[in-house]
Amino acid sequence: MDDLVLxxxxxxxSFGSLEVACDIxxxxxxxxxxxxxxxxxxxxxxxxxxLTGALRPSAGSIWLDGVDVTGLAVHQRVRRGLARTFxxxxxxxxxxxxxxxxxxxxxxxxxxxxxxxxRAGQRRAAEEGFDLLEQLGxxxxxxxxxxxxxxxxxxxxxxxxxxxxxxxxxLLDEPAAGVPPADSHLMLEVIARLPAGxxxxxxxxxxxxxxxxxxxISVLVAGRILTEGSPAEIAADPRVREVYLGGxxxx
Amino acid sequence: xxxxxxxxxxxMRRRSWRWVEALPWVAAIAGFFLLPNYLQLGTQILVMILxxxxxxxxxxxxxxxxxxxxxxxxxxxxxxxxxxxxxxxEPLSGLVAAAAVAAALGLVAGFVILRTxxxxxLMLGMAITLLLYEVANNxxxxxxxxxxxxxxxxxxxxxxFGFDMYGRTSYLYALAVLFVAFLLVRAIVWAPFGRSLxxxxxxxxxxxxxxxxxxxxxxxxxxxxxxxxGLAGAVSAQTxxxxxxxxLSFDLSGTVLLMLVLGGPGRLYGGFIGASVLMIAQDGLAKxxxxxxxxxxxxxVILLVVFVPGGLLGLRAxxxxxxxxx
Ligand SMILES: Nc1ncnc2c1ncn2[C@@H]1O[C@H](COP(=O)(O)OP(=O)(O)OP(=O)(O)O)[C@@H](O)[C@H]1O
Ligand SMILES: [Mg+2]
Numbered sequence: 131m132d133d134l135v136l137x138x139x140x141x142x143x144s145f146g147s148l149e150v151a152c153d154i155x156x157x158x159x160x161x162x163x164x165x166x167x168x169x170x171x172x173x174x175x176x177x178x179x180x181l182t183g184a185l186r187p188s189a190g191s192i193w194l195d196g197v198d199v200t201g202l203a204v205h206q207r208v209r210r211g212l213a214r215t216f217x218x219x220x221x222x223x224x225x226x227x228x229x230x231x232x233x234x235x236x237x238x239x240x241x242x243x244x245x246x247x248x249r250a251g252q253r254r255a256a257e258e259g260f261d262l263l264e265q266l267g268x269x270x271x272x273x274x275x276x277x278x279x280x281x282x283x284x285x286x287x288x289x290x291x292x293x294x295x296x297x298x299x300x301l302l303d304e305p306a307a308g309v310p311p312a313d314s315h316l317m318l319e320v321i322a323r324l325p326a327g328x329x330x331x332x333x334x335x336x337x338x339x340x341x342x343x344x345x346x347i348s349v350l351v352a353g354r355i356l357t358e359g360s361p362a363e364i365a366a367d368p369r370v371r372e373v374y375l376g377g378x379x380x381x
Numbered sequence: 382x383x384x385x386x387x388x389x390x391x392x393m394r395r396r397s398w399r400w401v402e403a404l405p406w407v408a409a410i411a412g413f414f415l416l417p418n419y420l421q422l423g424t425q426i427l428v429m430i431l432x433x434x435x436x437x438x439x440x441x442x443x444x445x446x447x448x449x450x451x452x453x454x455x456x457x458x459x460x461x462x463x464x465x466x467x468x469x470x471e472p473l474s475g476l477v478a479a480a481a482v483a484a485a486l487g488l489v490a491g492f493v494i495l496r497t498x499x500x501x502x503l504m505l506g507m508a509i510t511l512l513l514y515e516v517a518n519n520x521x522x523x524x525x526x527x528x529x530x531x532x533x534x535x536x537x538x539x540x541x542f543g544f545d546m547y548g549r550t551s552y553l554y555a556l557a558v559l560f561v562a563f564l565l566v567r568a569i570v571w572a573p574f575g576r577s578l579x580x581x582x583x584x585x586x587x588x589x590x591x592x593x594x595x596x597x598x599x600x601x602x603x604x605x606x607x608x609x610x611g612l613a614g615a616v617s618a619q620t621x622x623x624x625x626x627x628x629l630s631f632d633l634s635g636t637v638l639l640m641l642v643l644g645g646p647g648r649l650y651g652g653f654i655g656a657s658v659l660m661i662a663q664d665g666l667a668k669x670x671x672x673x674x675x676x677x678x679x680x681x682v683i684l685l686v687v688f689v690p691g692g693l694l695g696l697r698a699x700x701x702x703x704x705x706x707x
Contacts, residue, residue, distance in 0.1 A: 182590075208592035220590065222583045228388050233580055236573045237591040242598075248573040249396065256389040264385075272388040295591065 134193070135160050135329045136212070136299045141180055141190035150176045151187065152353045158299060158329040165344035166333045169373065173353040174333045175217050178301050182214050183207050194299070213297035215288040217304045217333075223277035227268060227287055230276060231259035234294035259294060266290050266320050282313035289320055300324070302332040306339060318342075341365070349373075396571040405653045409556050413549075420548035426660050427555040428617045433641045433652025434559075434566055435609035440638070441646030442570055443602050444582030445495075448634045449506025450610055452490070452513050453483040455629030457611025459517060462530045462624035470536035476558065476615045483611020484604050491603035495596060507631065514629040529625030533618055544620070551620035558616050562609055567649060569605070578602055582647075643685060645692030654693050 136158040143151040150173040158164055166174055179185040181192060183204040191200045194210050202210075222230045235255035236242050244251070263269050268286055271279060276287055285305055292300055306317045321343060324330055334340050340347065341361045348358040351373050357364070364370055412423055432454055439445040460479040469475065486509075494505040517524045524530050537543040542550045569575045577598055580588045585595045618624040627633060636659075644655025659678075666674040689696050 203594070204589045205592045205594050208590060214590060216586075216590075220584060220587045222580050222587055224583050225579070226392070229392055229576070230580075232392065233573075233576055233588075234591045237577070237588075237593055242573045242577045242591075242593060243601075244573045246568050246572050249393070252573060252576075253389060253393055256392050257385065260385045260388055269384060269388075272384075273391055291587070291591070 133159055135162075135195055136181065136331075137193040138177075138181060139191045139193070141177075141187045141192070143176065143180060143185060143187050150353045151180060154180075154190070154353075154355055156348065156355065158331060160298070160329055161326055162329040162331075163343055163345045164329075164331045165340045165347045166331060166350060167335070167337075167340060167347060168350035168356075172350045174350055175303055176353075177350065178214060178303050178331075178333065181301060182212060208295065208297075211298035212301070213292040213295045213299070214301040215292050215303055215305055217307060219281075219284050219288060221276050221284060221287055221291070223275075225276060226273050227263065227276055227279070227290070228256060228259055228272040230287065231262060231290050231294045232256045234291050235259050238295050262290055262294055265323075266293075267316055280310075280313070282309040282316070285309050285317060286320060289317075293324075297328060299329045300331070302330065302334075304333050304335065306334065306336055402650075405650065406560065413552055413556075417547065417549075420552040422660065422664055424548055424551045424555045424620050425617075426656050427552070427559050428613050428620070429637065429640060429656040429660065430652045431555075431559045431562055431616065432610055432613035432637050433644070433656055434563065434649070435606045435613060436637055436641050437646055437649065437652060438566065438570070438578070438602055438606040438609070440641060441648065441651065442575065442582060443578045443599060445599065445603070446499075446503060447506040448503055448631065448638065449490075449494075449508075449510045450606075450637060451629055451631070451633040452506070452510040453487060453607040453610035454614035454617070454633065454637075455510075455513060455517070455624075455626075456486055457483045457614030458618040458624040458628040459524060459530065459614075460611070461615035462533045462618040463523065465533040465535055465619070465622075466530065470534055472535050472538055472554070472619050475535075475619060476612060479615030479618075480608045480612040483614070484608030487604040487607025488600070491600045491607070495599045495603060507634075510629060510631065510634060514626060517626055517629055524624075527626060529623055530618075531623055533622040533624065535619050535622065544622070548620070555616050555620055558612065562612060563649075566609070570649065574598075574601075579647075639682065641692075643682065643692055645694030648691075648694045651692055651694055658693070 134157045138154055138156040141151050141154040154177060166177065168174055176185065180187050183202060191198055193199065194207060194212055199207050199210065232252065232255045233242070235258050236251060241248060241251045260269065260272055263272050266286055266289065268283070268290060271283060276284060279287065285308065289305060305321065306314055309317055318339060321332065332343060344361055346358065347361055347364040349356040349364065349370050356369060356373065357367055413420070416423070436450050439447060457479040460482045461475045464475045464478060490509050494502055497505060518526055535544050538550060538554055544550045577588060577593060581595055581598060589595050614628055617628065640655035640659050641651050643659060644651030644653065663674065685692065
């Protein structure tokens, strides 16, 4: 599994008697475009939390670039190239958009520990941050306070913060959730234009987006991977239709 | 100018000095010449400003709420005092030693209490203060127990400026220490480290998702803050030539918190305003009628906390005269 940037082997996790991850095996190759779908409460966010280290699995292991990182903390995995966005905005709400991205760039370079000085590094990081915001169509909001932005814009800031880390693996937890339809094309464009070298796992309920973006799709139901395949295989799978696609429209 | 240069410029210029920042120092020097009879009170105010500044790093910048900061102030005071009664009278080395001892306690205490948060953190901070208080109380022979540690003799500063009975040397000494400490803290809060503390205050999960060890950053600032609190305690002991159990009391932890919240946390200058306002008002009003004074103080604090969460400096920001540092 050396060519895999991220791999999970036999993950288990329960909350009390509720099994939210059961024998999950899963892998991303470099540059992968992978979608994870499943009904509400299937355990999709839980799986992201297991992969990033926010939750510990009760059994199984997680590998980054062929290294077992199961015992590593969240920040250590980030430093090895694993970035994520949150389903619910987790931002530095009182800072400007640019400052938040600048901090991410500084941390990526290990400069965040600099007790004194750091002015030149801060300037370079802010410049790099601005260029990134420009690519995401956020340049006009660079000096705006994050908490004052419209929700859809804040979702884009989530993505900007993750990309500022120049990750090798990016986990997107429902990036378009809550974005008003008028703005959702912005997020679609950003996702479509993600750097090719990054392995991306996207959790999404919008099937149009999923089928447009993903090369492979995993279906998670009640903590278990029901099936995995190409978009055509998933669309044709009667079990998937039954539990998900054919069921009542998702809310 | 390009949009990029403009936006980056806005961010970078916040580090620069503004003219209003000269104000507290001009006021402090003016006070030295104009109010020679109040130098002792002035020295106490400077000490409390330094103490509040150390707390601001924790509370205002990192968002760590503690009611145990007197432990470090008191430890610094007793360290400086005991060095002097033990025969080491040189003041500057005494300061450094006191700050180092307080920072060392900060490292040990922080390692334990920063694993917790909220109420547990509050209780552990208080427990450490209580512990030190009882140790100082029981080591009668060494610390003077409840009578306090007197006979703290300090040699002339730099071998030349004796600590005179008018308190002139004391005042300028306290002012100089505060100034140097302030320069250090100001540089730290605007450096990448300080900005990351503000990030931790706003959202630890986000900082962690950026690859930051939130615990390590919190511990680092805790050690720094403890050292600065110890420095304040040492200046207090050296200038008053006395250390007492009051230096290790809950009362003091509460007072410095009150001063900072009153002035406005997270703005560097909150302690300057809070300590000055509170101690000057106390000096003037409390002589007349202590109970009445506390009543009005209580009422004032309630109104402030309810209506102006950012303290007196927040009032200034609300009137559109300047914002929060971060
Ligand atoms: N910290 C927790 N403690 C207890 N139960 C939890 C916890 N986190 C999640 N759960 C439960 O685990 C189950 C899976 O939650 P999870 O958030 O992973 O679902 P999801 O697939 O992301 O759903 P959604 O599509 O609504 O985001 C849910 O029933 C949820 O209530
Ligand atoms: Mg979810």
